[in-house]
Amino acid sequence: xxxxxxxxxxxxxxxxxxxxxxxxxxxxxxxxxxxxxxxxxxxxxxxxxxxxxxxxxxxxxxxxxxxxxxxxxxxxxxxxxxxxxxxxxxxxxxxxxxxxxxxxxxxxxxxxxxxxxxxxxxxxxxxxxxxxxxxxxxxxxxxxxxxxxxxxxxxxxxxxxxxxxxxxxxxxxxxxxxxxxxxxxxxxxxxxxxxxxxxxxxxxxxxxxxxxxxxxxxxxxxxxxxxxxxxxxxxxxxxxxxxxxxxxxxxxxxxxxxxxxxxxxxxxxxxxxxxxxxxxxxxxxxxxxxxxxxxxxxxxxxxxxxxxxxxxxxxxxxxxxxxxxxxxxxxxxxxxxxxxxxxxxxxxxxxxxxxxxxxxxxxxxxxxxxxxxxxxxxxxxxxxxxxxxxxxxxxxxxxxxxxxxxxxxxxxxxxxxxxxxxxxxxxxxxxxxxxxxxxxxxxxxxxxxxxxxxxxxxxxxxxxxxxxxxxxxxxxxxxxxxxxxxxxxxxxxxxxxxxxxxxxxxxxxxxxxxxxxxxxxxxxxxxxxxxxxxxxxxxxxxxxxxxxxxxxxxxxxxxxxxxxxxxxxxxxxxxxxxxxxxxxxxxxxxxxxxxxxxxxxxxxxxxxxxxxxxxxxxxxxxxxxxxxxxxxxxxxxxxxxxxxxx
Numbered sequence: 001x002x003x004x005x006x007x008x009x010x011x012x013x014x015x016x017x018x019x020x021x022x023x024x025x026x027x028x029x030x031x032x033x034x035x036x037x038x039x040x041x042x043x044x045x046x047x048x049x050x051x052x053x054x055x056x057x058x059x060x061x062x063x064x065x066x067x068x069x070x071x072x073x074x075x076x077x078x079x080x081x082x083x084x085x086x087x088x089x090x091x092x093x094x095x096x097x098x099x100x101x102x103x104x105x106x107x108x109x110x111x112x113x114x115x116x117x118x119x120x121x122x123x124x125x126x127x128x129x130x131x132x133x134x135x136x137x138x139x140x141x142x143x144x145x146x147x148x149x150x151x152x153x154x155x156x157x158x159x160x161x162x163x164x165x166x167x168x169x170x171x172x173x174x175x176x177x178x179x180x181x182x183x184x185x186x187x188x189x190x191x192x193x194x195x196x197x198x199x200x201x202x203x204x205x206x207x208x209x210x211x212x213x214x215x216x217x218x219x220x221x222x223x224x225x226x227x228x229x230x231x232x233x234x235x236x237x238x239x240x241x242x243x244x245x246x247x248x249x250x251x252x253x254x255x256x257x258x259x260x261x262x263x264x265x266x267x268x269x270x271x272x273x274x275x276x277x278x279x280x281x282x283x284x285x286x287x288x289x290x291x292x293x294x295x296x297x298x299x300x301x302x303x304x305x306x307x308x309x310x311x312x313x314x315x316x317x318x319x320x321x322x323x324x325x326x327x328x329x330x331x332x333x334x335x336x337x338x339x340x341x342x343x344x345x346x347x348x349x350x351x352x353x354x355x356x357x358x359x360x361x362x363x364x365x366x367x368x369x370x371x372x373x374x375x376x377x378x379x380x381x382x383x384x385x386x387x388x389x390x391x392x393x394x395x396x397x398x399x400x401x402x403x404x405x406x407x408x409x410x411x412x413x414x415x416x417x418x419x420x421x422x423x424x425x426x427x428x429x430x431x432x433x434x435x436x437x438x439x440x441x442x443x444x445x446x447x448x449x450x451x452x453x454x455x456x457x458x459x460x461x462x463x464x465x466x467x468x469x470x471x472x473x474x475x476x477x478x479x480x481x482x483x484x485x486x487x488x489x490x491x492x493x494x495x496x497x498x499x500x501x502x503x504x505x506x507x508x509x510x511x512x513x514x515x516x517x518x519x520x521x522x523x524x525x526x527x528x529x530x531x532x533x534x535x536x537x538x539x540x541x542x543x544x545x546x547x548x549x550x551x552x553x554x555x556x557x558x559x560x561x562x563x564x565x566x567x568x569x570x571x572x573x574x575x576x577x578x579x580x581x582x583x584x585x586x587x588x589x590x591x592x593x594x595x596x597x598x599x600x601x602x603x604x605x606x607x608x609x610x611x612x613x614x615x616x617x618x619x620x621x622x623x624x625x626x627x628x629x630x631x632x633x634x635x636x637x638x639x640x641x642x643x644x645x646x
């Protein structure tokens with residue numbers, strides 16, 4: 001799927017800055033900026049290197065300033081907004097086309113000169129290449145110039161006056177890091193200068209750091225004679241070995257082509273999402289295995305997000321070796337029956353504040369088994385799965401344990417152990433302490449998986465009888481007859497009867513507890529109260545606690561985060577539940593295909609080819625939060641896989 005944009009998409013700078021590209025390198029490093037070439041976030045970077053995968057990131061080169069000189073007149077091709085509007089670069093005025101399929105491509109036209117720009121990252125290395133083709137159809141030479149704006153600072157920080165940069169023949173050094181480069185252009189030193197007050201429009205509207213600095217000390221240029229077409233390439237790497245730009249670009253195309261072939265998916269949108277899914281998979285140095293980054297540009301790898309995203313991002317796409325690597329990593333770190341929500345960095349200990357990750361681990365093993373029938377791997381994971389069930393039964397950390405009725409309770413004090421986990425000081429907008437509906441849906445599903453695996457491995461337990469007890473208790477206590485749906489939590493508070501999207505997982509899991517009639521009622525209530533074309537609302541609009549807009553300072557954002565804000569990833573469970581309750585009929589598949597088609601427009605907005613984290617609850621139109629979210633992509637991929645399954 002190729003995304004093509006024209007001048008109508010950047011009639012104004014503001015409109016042109018709504019969309020960005022994303023390239024990744026499988027280490028946690030990335031390249032991202034707006035499609036008009038400006039940085040609208042502190043976290044945008046031409047090369048964000050990851051010096052210790054996947055989270056120790058350094059913004060090495062923040063942006064490239066690009067100019068073309070025609071005689072005495074110089075024109076910026078790059079765009080950038082500054083606090084002082086008089087410094088703004090407005091190269092988008094000369095941008096005639098932008099496209100993205102496997103790499104971003106820009107075409108600029110300035111008074112008889114055409115400049116084509118492509119960039120690509122190399123998998124497994126902190127290496128990026130930019131290739132320019134300058135076609136000079138004028139009667140006089142032109143000069144094309146690129147000035148790298150340096151930072152060499154940890155992600156989120158800024159260079160200051162005291163920071164020193166050393167430029168040598170083929171490398172730049174600062175803060176103990178060296179970036180090597182090769183180019184076929186002329187490198188010219190300029191006086192050292194700290195460039196202050198870049199303005200980040202998207203950070204400003206979210207109450208984040210709205211200003212930034214960069215450092216410049218050289219530029220690279222090439223003269224292009226009349227009636228000739230000349231290339232200019234620049235390759236940057238944290239290693240001395242440097243490939244040529246054409247090779248890096250071609251390898252990127254071949255790598256992404258192979259991702260599609262491995263996935264065997266047929267829908268064009270699904271093929272694109274298979275490529276996008278791989279952007280979240282990264283190495284983790286501390287464990288020696290693979291992991292899944294929750295989202296760009298903000299998030300690291302979290303246990304819950306990984307277990308949810310894994311199904312679509314790796315299993316649906318056929319990346320089965322990655323599945324085993326990720327599950328083995330989590331298995332090693334299982335403690336007291338819980339999976340880490342945050343992995344250790346340096347000397348830090350893992351954090352285990354999640355009630356769902358361990359149960360979803362069992363679900364992920366089961367989905368892998370359904371795809372592969374890999375009994376030896378199931379046997380390898382079996383002791384960990386048994387430990388999870390045993391610890392949940394007797395009780396474990398963070399107030400997680402089984403009650404006499406067989407249901408799971410979770411959370412105490414200020415612990416937030418479900419995915420609705422915002423805490424603002426002493427404020428818990430969605431505490432959900434008690435027995436959350438989705439946790440118990442996962443619990444029942446896990447018990448049924450254990451019963452099936454016990455038969456396969458000839459290690460039977462009482463999982464089936466306990467599952468039956470859970471089923472009866474769940475039906476008795478969670479059904480809300482008046483609303484025709486499930487209670488969100490059993491807590492004895494008003495939160496119990498709030499209509500939330502969490503109930504959809506009680507229908508979409510492989511093993512579920514409700515009758516077919518009640519499952520259909522749940523799906524229809526979710527459609528009536530929570531469904532939007534881009535995701536499910538986290539709270540019904542008529543609820544007095546509903547927040548329709550996500551934005552502003554962190555307090556305002558956090559209060560809205562799970563109180564009506566639309567999330568993309570539950571949409572996957574909704575469509576799977578809809579198909580299930582309609583017996584995967586031809587008509588049901590056609591309806592889902594019709595409705596899910598609109599997500600291709602979501603893939604054109606925000607981060608091109610990706611799906612975002614969230615949208616406003618009242619009127620979901622522009623993406624919010626992370627512009628690329630792993631579980632959003634993964635869950636929609638599961639839907640496409642289900643649609644293509646015979």
